[in-house]
Amino acid sequence: MNIVVKRIYDRSGHNDGTRVLVDRVWPRGIRKEDAELDDWNKDVAPSTELRKWYGHDPDKFDEFSRRYRDELATEIGQQALKNLRESVKGKRLTLLTATKDIEYSQATVLARILSD
Incomplete structure (x- = not known):
């Protein structure tokens, strides 16, 4: 499976494949009917506690990733990953996030996990 990470604020592309929002909280400034996504899988997102601890601080990224x-190795996390994989229609998956710096986002960690 080919996996791409994009910001939800970026325009959708004709080759995005299945577009899935992987944030626990709905992004500001985007109306649900305008989001151009196939699924919103908030169960695969980091817990609220982990997200708040991390605060998108690049210095904490390695520990956040761990x-x-x-969290994804738990039974609940494994089920969320299974549901995400099953939602993909075709060979391309675009993981969407509202994070400003996608290099240090959960979507990037998730893309690596799904690629393994």
Whole structure:
């Protein structure tokens, strides 16, 4: 499966494939009917506690990634990953996030996990 990470604020592309929002909280400034997505899988997003602890601080990214992977290794996390994989229609998945710096986002960690 080909996986791409994009900001939800970016325009959709004709080759995005299945577009899934992977944030726990709905992004500001986007109306649901304008989002151009196939699914919103908030269960695969980091817990509220982890998200608040991280605060998108690049210095905490390695520890955040470790903790997030631990959350996804639980039974609930594994089910969320399974549901995400099953939602993909075709060979391309675009993970969407509202994070300003996608390099340090949960979507990037998730893309790596799904690619393994």
